[in-house]
Amino acid sequence: MSESALYVVATPIGNLQDMSQRAVEVLKNAEVIAAEDTRHSARLMAHFNINTRLISVHDHNERQRIDSILDLLRAGNSVALISDAGTPLISDPGFVVVRAVREAGFKVVPVPGCAAFVAALSAAGLPSDRFAFEGFPPAKRNARQQYYQEQSSESRTLIFYESPHRVLESLKDMSDAMGADRQVVVARELTKTFETIHSAPLAELIDWMAADHNQQKGEFVLLVHGKPKPEAGVVDNNVEHVLDVLLAELPVKQASALASKITGVKKNLLYKLALEKADS
Template sequence: MSEAVLYVVATPIGNLADMTPRAIEVLQSVSLIAAEDTRHSARLMAHFNIKTPMISVHDHNERQRIDKILQLLGQGDSLALISDAGTPLISDPGFVLVRAVREAGYRVLPVPGCSALVAALCVAGLPSDRFIFEGFLPAKSGSRRQVLEALACEPRTLVFYESPHRILASLEDMLICFGADRFVVLARELTKTFETVEGRPLGELLEWVRSDANQQKGEFVVLVQGAPAPGGDAFDPEALRVLDLLLEELPVKQAAALAAKITGLKKNALYQVALGRRE
């Protein structure tokens, strides 16, 4: 590797067989690995016989590490950035470092691999063409509900990460903000021994988690179906038939605008309904 590069390397979220050959090659070839927790990553390195030196780069020291990493890049050394599991920067440290490296004129290259967000989304059975990733919700219930209330009318699929000691409280707050009928998928311990992916209306899902202590353990991805389009059920069936016919031939925006002219209904309301029906 003649040109100094910072590689952002994804690592397994559970099953070590998910480590890519390219990730192993890069981690063996770079001069230094910046790891979120060197003690945690040491087990991964030992498993793949990777002997590259490591330094810690985490939330509390990321800014302090920048000068050292830029110095090494300036000497022509390539480095790799990894998190404890999955893809760095996705609800993990690294953004500050990556931005500093790019601003200094060095290349930052991805080495793609596992991401709990993508793994959960592709098996949830919820619309994945448009979604919002919110990461971890606030720890305190009041702040958490404020965030959830702001998302209550969001039509796109919502994706959250959650920890075992807050999963019940988060689902309870979702019940208050989203209602018992909103469909939610709980993806737990993905790729690990006790992997579970369960989807139910939120009220049923909460009771299922409450009744089984095992389903309260591990790392969670919570996926929430987007809110139904406002007023869609109240539309006259003939208006919906017109809208559906137009959607077969036209983009959503044009179909909604033309349906509004034909039916006399509000264009914005028809647009929201059209988005839901197109999905």
């Protein structure tokens, strides 16, 4: 590493054999490693015989560390940024530091590797052409229920992280908001000894997890099949309800036109359905 730069280095999420040779070399040659938890990362460094000095950069001190990191870069040194596991900034600290380093005109170099949600998506068997990574849902139940309700109509595959002490209640809230038949994949303890990837409709998934307390332990990725888009020519129950309400007050033509504006469904399709309702 001839030029000073901030290297954003991915580390294993469980299996240490997933550590890349490039990541090891970057960490060995950096002046300093900025780690989320220096005690946790010290074990990883010892395994790979990396003796670089560690400093802590976490949620509570990230802004305070910026000046010292910039001073190191100005002096021509390189700094490596790591989290406890996986890729930094993915539901982990680091965004504030990366932004400050870029704004100061220094290079930021990604050293890619593990990310739990990418690993889970690759093995889940859910549509992966379009997806939304949402990180952790709200911890409080009322906020979480509202949050899942807001996400319930999303057609992309949804990906969440969840903690072990909340995962079962979180799945129950998800079922209430999205329906008991929504297909969900639980990916637990990825790359570790007790790795589990289990797919089922939410009702079955909740019973499966409740029956085995061991399945409520570890690191979780929850992957949710997006809401299927209605088939062409098919009007779902919510749209039909809007049309029925408007037909009770307006002529067929006006009701179908207004229902189209409200729901986004084609006017001709709603007009045809309104005529059928008027004739029945």
